[in-house]
Amino acid sequence: MRCYDCLQEARSDTAGIGVCSRCGLATCENHARVRQVHVTRQIGMGSSHGRVPARRVVCHTCDTAETAQ
């Protein structure tokens, strides 16, 4: 699994560590952004946040797209 961003930069020596949860492309340690997200649980009629955060990987491109103003 090769990092797509690295392929774009003509670098092929890096190994992918994960898959972007937005675009689905492989991403490497340098290009991945790991975020903590809170999981919402449905309890009865309401919902609550779990105490332990979950994890989400997005690639550099999607991270920029999500955070750029």
Ligand SMILES: [Zn+2]
């Ligand atoms: Zn990369």
Ligand SMILES: [Zn+2]
């Ligand atoms: Zn992405």
